Amino acid sequence: MNANNKIAQRVLSALLFVMMTCSPLASPASAAADSDTKIDAVLSVDVSTSMNESDVNKLSYEAMKMFVDMSSVQGDKIGVVAYTDQVLREKALLKMNSVQDKKDLKAFIDQLTRGPYTDVAVGVSEAVKVLDSGAEQGHVPLIVLLTDGNNSLAPGKTQEESDKELNAAVQKAKDKGIPIYTIGLNADGQLNKSVIEKIAKDTNAKSFVTSSADDLPQILSEIYASHLKLKVVPLNGFTANGQFQDVTVQIPNSSVLEANISIMSNKPVEVKLLDPSGQEQPIPSDKVIYSASNAYSLLKILNPAQGDWKLRIKGVPKEKININLIYNYDVQVSMQVLSSNPYKPGDSVSVKATLQSNGQNVSDAGLYTNAKSTLVVTDLDTKKTQELPLTTTAQGIEGTMKVAEAHDYELKVKVENTNFARESAPVKISAKGAQAAAPAEGNAAEEKVNWVARGAWIAGLAVLIAAALFALNAWKRANKGFVGQMVIEIKDEDTGERTSPQYRKLNAFKGKCQLHQLLQLAPEFAETKQVVLKPGAGDTVVLYNESGCVIEKGGRVFEAAKGKELKNNDRIKITLQNVNKSITLEYIK
Numbered sequence: 235m236n237a238n239n240k241i242a243q244r245v246l247s248a249l250l251f252v253m254m255t256c257s258p259l260a261s262p263a264s265a266a267a268d269s270d271t272k273i274d275a276v277l278s279v280d281v282s283t284s285m286n287e288s289d290v291n292k293l294s295y296e297a298m299k300m301f302v303d304m305s306s307v308q309g310d311k312i313g314v315v316a317y318t319d320q321v322l323r324e325k326a327l328l329k330m331n332s333v334q335d336k337k338d339l340k341a342f343i344d345q346l347t348r349g350p351y352t353d354v355a356v357g358v359s360e361a362v363k364v365l366d367s368g369a370e371q372g373h374v375p376l377i378v379l380l381t382d383g384n385n386s387l388a389p390g391k392t393q394e395e396s397d398k399e400l401n402a403a404v405q406k407a408k409d410k411g412i413p414i415y416t417i418g419l420n421a422d423g424q425l426n427k428s429v430i431e432k433i434a435k436d437t438n439a440k441s442f443v444t445s446s447a448d449d450l451p452q453i454l455s456e457i458y459a460s461h462l463k464l465k466v467v468p469l470n471g472f473t474a475n476g477q478f479q480d481v482t483v484q485i486p487n488s489s490v491l492e493a494n495i496s497i498m499s500n501k502p503v504e505v506k507l508l509d510p511s512g513q514e515q516p517i518p519s520d521k522v523i524y525s526a527s528n529a530y531s532l533l534k535i536l537n538p539a540q541g542d543w544k545l546r547i548k549g550v551p552k553e554k555i556n557i558n559l560i561y562n563y564d565v566q567v568s569m570q571v572l573s574s575n576p577y578k579p580g581d582s583v584s585v586k587a588t589l590q591s592n593g594q595n596v597s598d599a600g601l602y603t604n605a606k607s608t609l610v611v612t613d614l615d616t617k618k619t620q621e622l623p624l625t626t627t628a629q630g631i632e633g634t635m636k637v638a639e640a641h642d643y644e645l646k647v648k649v650e651n652t653n654f655a656r657e658s659a660p661v662k663i664s665a666k667g668a669q670a671a672a673p674a675e676g677n678a679a680e681e682k683v684n685w686v687a688r689g690a691w692i693a694g695l696a697v698l699i700a701a702a703l704f705a706l707n708a709w710k711r712a713n714k715g716f717v718g719q720m721v722i723e724i725k726d727e728d729t730g731e732r733t734s735p736q737y738r739k740l741n742a743f744k745g746k747c748q749l750h751q752l753l754q755l756a757p758e759f760a761e762t763k764q765v766v767l768k769p770g771a772g773d774t775v776v777l778y779n780e781s782g783c784v785i786e787k788g789g790r791v792f793e794a795a796k797g798k799e800l801k802n803n804d805r806i807k808i809t810l811q812n813v814n815k816s817i818t819l820e821y822i823k
Contacts (some may be wrong), residue, residue, distance in 0.1 A: 274327055274373040277301060278315040278361040280381035280419075281322055282352035287422040288382040294419065296529040297454045299340045301378065303525040303532045304458050304494050304560070305330050311373060313364045314343060319351035319388050321360050323784070326793040327368030333523065340527075352386045354379075354429065355400035358414065360790075362407050377407065377414045378457060379433065383426030404436050413439035415457045420445045455496055455558050467652070469557040474499075474549025478506065481557060483543040485510075487598045489591050490540075492562040495533040501550040503531055510541025561654060565601065566590050569647045569658035577637050577665040585609055585624070587631040587647040587658060599628035605651040607631045614662070615641040621648070637665045716740030717773040718802070718823035720752055727814045740767070740775070749808075749817075761812050768797075775800045775821050784809040 277298045285294070302312055313327040325342050328335065361377045369375055385396055407414055414437040416430035427443060434441035440460065442453045455466050469481055485493060497503060507515045507522060518524045523534040535543070549555050572584040587607070589596045607624040624633035624647065631647060646660045722736045738752045749765040750756075764781035779785055779794035786807045792798060800806065805820040 272306065272309040272311070272370070272373045274311045274365060274369045274375045275301070275305075276313045276315060276327070276361040276364050276377045278317065278357040278377060278379045279346070280318075280352060280354070280357060281316045281346055281348045282318045282386065283348050283350055284352055284382060284384060284386060285348060285419070288419040288424070290421060291528075293529055294380045294417075295343050295346065296527050297380070297417075298343050298378075299527050300496065300530050300532065301454045301458065302330070302336050302339050302343075303534075304455070304496070305336070306562070307492070307523070307534070307536065308332075311368065311370060312339060313361075313368065314339070315357060315360045315364060316346045317353070317357040317360060318349045319353040319356060319386075319391070321356065321790050322347070322349055324360065324364065324791045324793065326364060326795075327370075336525070350386075351388045352381075352384060353391070353396050353399075354381055354383060354385060355396045355403060357381065358407070358433065359399055359403035361414075362403050362410075362412065365412055366406075366410070375410070375412045376439075376457075377412060378454070379414055379416045379430070380419065381416070381430065382419045382422075382424060383416075383429040384424060400433075404433055407437050413437045415439045416441045417453055418443040452498065452556070452558065455560060458560065467559040467561070469495075469545075469559055471554065471556040474503075474547075474551055474553045474555055476548070476551040478504075478546040478548045481545040481547065483545050483559060485538045485540050485543060486561075487600050488540050489563050489565050489596060489598060489601060490538055490561050491536070493533075493535040493538050494560040494562070495535070495545065496558045496560075497531040497533075497547060498529065498556040498558075499531070499549055499553055500529065501553045502526070503550075503555065504548040505531060505533065506546040507533065507535075508544040508546070510539055510543060512544075563654045563656075565596065565654065565656060567647050567649050567656045567658040569645070569661060571645065571661055571663065576667065577663055579637050579640055579665060581637045581665070582634045583637060583645070583663065584634050585632065585645065585647065587624070587649070589630075589649065589656075595630075601651070602626055602628050602630075603651075605649050607633075607647060607649050609633055609635055610646050610648050610657070611635055612644040613639070613641050614644055615639070640665045642666060715744055716747075716767075716769050716775065718775070718821060720767075721820040721822060722752060723818040725816045725818070727809075727816060743767075745769075749819075753817075758813050758815075759810070759817075761810060762808075762817070765808065770799050773802075773823055777806070782811040784811075 279294055279298065298314065305312060308331050310330050311327040312330060314323070314325040315321060316323040323342075323346055325339065328339060330336055330339070357379060358377070361379070365375050365377065385393065387393065387396060404414070414433050416434045416439070418425045418427060418430045418441065420443055423445070425443060431441045440457070444453065469483065472479055483493065483495060497505070505517060505524070507517055509515055515522050517533070521536050523536070525532050533545075545557070547555060566589070567587055568590045569585060569587040572586060577583065589601050605626050607626045608621040609624050610619060610621050612619045622633065622635055624631050631649065635645070637643070642662060642664045644660045644662050647658045649656050717740070719737050719739045722738060724733045725731070740747065743751075746766055746768045749762040749767065750759055753759045753762060761781050761783060764779070765783060766778045768776045768778065770776040776797045776799050777785075777794050778797050784791060785794055785798070786792070786809070787804070800821045802821065802823045805818065808817045808819065810816065
């Protein structure tokens with residue numbers, strides 16, 4: 235063991251000692267759910283030539299772009315799979331942290347092309363893989379599948395093989411809690427409805443069918459709202475007269491984080507926005523985000539003031555304009571189980587709940603107005619669920635349940651009104667013995683503090699260990715050389731001609747090398763400067779791609795912005811963008 239490894243081990247040992255000696259005690263979890271839910275979504279779209287009839291104007295692309303625009307200002311992750319009987323293009327889950335991030339993803343969608351053959355199994359299977367490899371803990375996963383549901387398999391693959399692959403992918407999604415929302419495109423009347431309905435049903439999602447792709451933006455709005463327990467509020471649509479026409483947008487209270495206003499029109503519209511005081515707001519601005527495409531315009535108002543806003547829309551005369559509103563609330567439900575333990579059959583369990591914002595009880599009594607509250611009780615032994623009505627007042631929510639059997643139960647409170655739906659985190663109780671899962675009321679606050687403290691300790695330990703390991707690995711990478719060589723072949727895609735294999739030894743480079751260097755710095759391959767190779771663990775090579783080149787392995791496109799490991803005998807194809815040529819690389823040790 236060298237001196238640097240010994241130093242790293244000592245650092246890790248010291249960190250472990252300090253963190254262990256400062257460890258707080260553990261305690262049970264609380265029952266409040268996070269309201270600012272982020273999503274991990276994969277949009278999987280059929281880009282076979284059959285879609286030339288099912289989706290003539292490529293409005294499925296417009297729908298995907300609208301879904302991107304409707305995502306949160308920061309934090310949501312979205313990926314795209316474009317498939318025929320193979321994956322034509324793919325974008326791994328990308329975090330949407332800026333307007334530019336969304337523009338880049340929408341530009342990728344606009345560049346999708348269509349090809350022969352179709353296999354729905356490929357689109358579903360690949361979408362599950364993308365989520366599996368890039369999902370973030372705490373995010374809510376989903377897949378949106380846009381297809382006509384029909385297969386047109388290439389020679390060599392049977393329908394039985396496709397069905398087997400599809401069933402395996404759907405089962406994997408179900409096991410991982412990934413709903414697959416399906417949108418059947420039926421413009422030509424050839425939709426295979428049974429296939430898409432079964433995919434959605436088997437994964438506890440919804441299926442939509444449209445004979446006109448014009449409906450897609452509305453359908454995606456409903457998927458978005460349903461998945462995040464929001465409500466779509468239809469506003470008064472109208473037929474444009476060529477002048478500005480007013481639509482009232484009511485912001486019911488101060489707990490609205492975002493108001494997403496979607497305007498569907500086949501022709502361009504002009505939009506103005508007035509706040510409740512009558513003052514016109516600049517569009518766009520730091521408080522109003524505006525995006526537009528061929529089939530829609532979308533306004534996202536951040537932290538809007540309570541009251542009646544005025545939306546002024548000028549459309550092309552006689553053009554029908556539809557408008558929808560989705561609120562995103564900074565509201566969560568916090569539940570308390572007040573009854574004493576232990577429980578036994580016949581006992582009444584008292585439950586109270588409040589709406590909270592940023593960890594504090596909301597001061598706006600209007601949020602409780604017209605809200606319907608229920609206690610969702612699941613018998614964990616029989617797997618049966620029932621909903622019991624709760625009493626809702628301006629002060630909060632309360633009610634009771636009677637323990638029926640000596641079983642274990644899961645309780646959560648669900649609150650719905652016209653603008654949002656929320657559920658508390660679940661709490662488990664037991665009527666099987668003296669020990670119950672709900673904390674006693676007297677020491678709940680102390681236990682919650684201890685649990686939070688321990689969570690912070692664990693997080694701190696993880697961060698410090700990760701930092702030490704990162705420093706060690708960085709040192710190793712900086713001082714490690716390459717092993718092996720690259721076999722390079724270049725193909726002219728216009729003529730089909732290939733060069734003879736060229737062998738390039740990698741041990742002449744330290745730390746990293748550009749693909750352009752392996753290509754002897756030829757000017758026509760200048761774009762490969764942004765394709766970089768670095769030594770990897772276990773005598774592997776890690777490829778990083780920050781260029782516009784498309785990289786495939788085994789016929790499947792992959793992203794390598796954060797690195798892709800190449801092992802001995804791995805073979806990849808790199809399709810260039812500036813010249814109609816491709817490069818095949820094979821790594822051999």
